[in-house]
Amino acid sequence: MSSTAPSRSDAPVAKKVDITRTHHGDTVVDEYEWLRDKDDPEVIDYLEQQNAFTEHHTSGLAELRGQLFDEIKSRTQETDMSVPSRRGDWWYYSRTVTGQQYAVRCRCPIKGLDDWTPPAVEPGSAVVGEQILLDANVEAEGFDFFSLGAFSVSDDGNLLAYSVDTTGNERYTLRFKDLRTGDLLDDVVSDTAPGATWSADGEHVFYQTVDASWRPDTVWRHDLGAGTPDATVFHEPDDRFWVGVGGTRSDKYLMITLGSKITSEVLVLEADDPTGEFRVVLPRREGVEYGVEHAVINGADKFLILHNENAENFAVTVAPVDDPSGGEVLVEHDSAIRIEDIDAFADQLVLSYRRDALPRIAIADLSKRDVVFDEVEFDQELCSVGLAANPEWSAPRLRIGYTSFVDPTELLELDVPTGERILLKRQPVLGGYDPAQYEAHREWAVAQDGTRIPLSIVRRRDVQRPAPLLLYGYGSYEASMDPSFSVSRLSMLDRGVVFVITHIRGGGEMGRHWYDNGKTLTKKNTFTDFVDSARYLVDAGWTTPQQQVGMGGSAGGLLIGAVVNLAPELFNGIVAAVPFVDPLTSILDPSLPLTVIEWDEWGNPLADAEVYEYMKSYSPYENVGEKDYPAILAITSLNDTRVLYTEAAKWVARLQERTTGEAPILLKTEMQAGHGGVSGRYKQWEEVAFEDAWILRQTGAVHP
Template sequence: MTQPPVAPRRPVVRSHHGDDVVDDYEWLRDIEDPEVLAHLEAENEHTADRTVHLADLRQTIFDEIKARTQETDLSVPVRHGAWWYYTRTVEGQQYGIRARCPIADPADWTPPVLDAGTTIPDEEVLLDSNVEAEGHEFFSLGAFSLSDDDRYLAWSVDVTGDERYTIRVKDLHTGEVLPDEIVGAAAGATWSAGATHLFYSTVDDAWRPHQVWRHRLGDTGDDTLVHEEPDERYFTGVGRTQSEKYLVIGSSSKITSEARLLPADDPEGEFRVVMPRRDGVEYSVEHAVVGDADVLLVLHNDGAADFELVSVPMALALAGELTRAAQGTVVVGADPSLRLEDVDVFARHLFVSYRRAAMTRIGVLAITDEGFGPLREVEFAEELFSCGVGGNAEWDQPLVRIGFGSFVTPSTVYDLDPDTFETVLLKQATVLGDYDPADYVQHRTWATAPDGTQVPVSVVARADTPRDGTAPGLLYGYGAYEISIDPAMSAMRLSLLDRGFVFAVAHVRGGGEMGRAWYDDGKLGHKRNTFTDFVAAARHLVDEGWTAADRLVAEGGSAGGLLMGAVANLAPEAFCGILANVPFVDALTTILDPSLPLTVIEWDEWGNPLADPEVYAYMKSYTPYENIRATAYPSILAVTSLHDTRVHVVEPTKWVARLRETATGSAPVLLKTEMHAGHGGVSGRYASWHERAFELAWIIDTAGAA
């Protein structure tokens, strides 16, 4: 075995609020420095050496993933205009191919059943990402935006992983790629009605989408700036209502939002503010038609912690006369048992997505000439599941596309009749081989946090897995930004479950599973609850006999990587291993520097330690890098990316260096850096399968289950 690389100690002093902190490894931040790159390569070589014994297991797991996957496949076609649009995948190719075929009968809304293995009549290939990716180590498709008449396609690509995209336009009638090209944009692109103009966002030096631009199709001159967001706490972007009638510019911080409207057929007009921003008030808007009147639906939290949906006359909004959501008529009222999250509006029905009892739900309201009917909930039979509305492009479609899945049921697509609630199964993701959902069980259990809070924990395992503490386990967590980790079946996870693993998700505070209060109790001055909830979940799994501490691995990424670093310091004895993906482990250093990408925006989530000594002291008390101590840590694998703009590669690199310097035990601490990737890791499905096979092999070996 090679010895781990030793990063030279080059101390610099960070001074804030009278506190001087010596940081020996901050010099590793400069990824243009050949010495830094050499150190990262040396870490990769060391990790490869320490895991060489897992090569056969990695290949076996990759082969298992591949064998379970329908490699040549088609998505369920989505109707837009006169065409059915879909994505096909082909065995041996890394990326999807986007195509369309004509609608044979405009009166028939049933999507065609397409055979992935045969030629589809009159198919038009719109974009082959495999061709787009040629010659690049990394490829990400951002926008894929069709004009209303289906003639023009605007798409964007990122070939480095830094989330700066190039937008191009194709004339689908001629197949010609137009000379219009926009470099350095954010991912999205939105057409005006009539396809005369294209709207897009650009990012500043901190990778913050801060400007919205208008491009006239065919123009070679400078584009027009239509909105600039000067407040560094806010992102801005542009889209259209589901009816396609209005353009919407949204600006939002972590706690406040503001929307601007413009009729989509007047692209050179002036966007009007719907409701002026007020600190702490979040809202989003959609367009509906009641009778013959245009109304604006406003989903807001003004005096409604878990949000409320109101309707206001469109004329009031366009005139700039809406100052508070209370001026609207309540459509779905505030309810502490429901966390309203989103709305989808169609000509005759309104769909509301919400959470109840830590689970996603779908509610439907009829739209009549008189207004909105009562909310009716779509019911699903399984104990744990996730559901949502998606894949709907037409305003007046009679059936609405919804999705469903669970830890044991593969992703499933239905068409729902919103009047009768009858469903038509369109597609269920194929898991090849002998997969049978009945061989697995999913369960919700509740851990007790130190303050007495009941923390939901979702568990899935084979039905024959023993409950005597002998099973290896993997506990996943995130716990930030009100993001929820919902049930989903994973063909990759079967490589763990079929080896006797128990897989669990700790729905810790800081996430959104239990409503806004659940999020608030895991952010700012309550952030420690996220970490203690996760440790409580780990110990609860042991107490219930699902696994044992010496066979339990913890996993989390990004802000969940901060969670991994924090629990490693807080309760290293509770785990045998920790897998931290792109981990935010040097949070205090990052949040103290407003020149770094996204820092100012993050102050609403973590607090501003630069201005507030109490926030500084609180963050310093839990930030993983600051709190490494002389104790025996579990085995640790940190995975990061050189071009990550959200969590800089320096954070896990410093963390690993200090852990090796300080920890007293003999458990290995490894760092693996993807040299051609960003925050989301490697691109391409086979590359991502190999990457996950590497991680799963390490998990299996660390838990002693190989």
């Protein structure tokens, strides 16, 4: 298939160094594995050559990129402010200022204990009594990359724990600030994971560190100002498990959570006993996942336990705190509803779940004798509703968030007893945006095995078919691609592009079985579902192969890499962001970041020959063939610790070598970024404009 981009013939040529590996009697020669050594100047030089090649082949899009950036900027209220959330004696909020890359974290005092109405302040106006807690623009000065990890204020409001990463490698430096004086304390903790939890007395902070494979494996307690070595609170030796630490909304308990892909365990400790011993709520059992929330029901302390024991889509039990195993069913298992979370407040319980591939919430009023959940409903066919930030256990009203593909995000306050909804804020979209000009609806493709695949289709109402089309998918880790509003997407829609998400197996949209049928030895369903979705969109007249671009990122990059091997003829372009396209090499090496914990998702090819052969049969890198590939844009980051830049670099080298077509295969490497790409909102808008301009060209929506 031809491309509108210039010829690929001047692509950098990577040298070949035969490096062999043998597993289960199979010997593989990997001629581009040498690209893994980013300390090798030759590797950096090769990446920079690829960047120059990409810049050359996208230079004709410079004007369009500028237009797209300006459109994003013009639709965004650059000086803005979040709705303040009450915590203790303060209203907490963040604000942005025109021209500044990062948000400023602030607070102002409440007027009184019965003050539950957030201060009505226009963005850019002075806030009475404002105190700046952290200005990320100041913190980021002198750095090409900046990411804020922990941001946690002690219960008494006097101290701030915050952490920053200035390279993109997700190892943070934890610092402490006295909010009464504005002074930084002498305490500094290096190489932490991105989080911090205070004890009730404000004298201790719990945090995590990661092992050599970037797995959070240890919880520590830092005794503020003590000058003593930090205490190891918990260490998890099993490489399959991630460790997290936090507190309940009630502030009564601290909790350590352990989770592999299929098994979990929770340890608990009273928050007013921070130097005590954490105790296990329910011992881990292979294949059983559970989470714990603290609630007070009919005056008694209870643990709400969300679990999947004999409940594929999860159920909720309520149990005495001193006997968690003796629970009674609160919410029964339902094969049509995937329960995802339960949150407790002083007067309400909130159940978060999904049905028919959409997220929903239901609320129970604890002032009533029986616990009965009532769903919060909205009229839009495709929308997302969920619990918003509600830091106060005893708040009289609940904040919920609502959005759709065409409706800007809304923050609402819900009075549970009356059902009244109070709009606190609607995301501003400047420039006269009219939602009525756009439409989103659900259609269903049919997979090869007869499974119905939900598609979310978004377009301007005046678009004529067939149209330029961007097909997006993910399909891993039970992650769901839910309806959400995007300012940047408007620039694509207004140029006639139809945006489609295919909710393929491996995701969580249709329940746990949807996930289970797209992982390990059923992983290929993820790829064929995407191909079948693309074919459906062509057959239904939505688009043509010459107008269709496929896109995926991270594990979705694995998806899109496998798809372009299976059906390159269906696409005129492929975007692969931080793509996991060399999975077999990575999963075979336990020393690489996050490999062992991934075995429950993909299988263990080291130990299992069947898994090895199956992964090898779909791995994008292993299966690059001599075929007419469409234009491909791969984007990666040098400091990414989740999906190493090596995967994209090797994949592109092999694609450039083997493609029989003339469409350029491009690699763009961010040299100062991590898994999430560049930092700073203006830099991120520039990156979005770069990707979208390329997509617009490849769909034929524009002809620069």
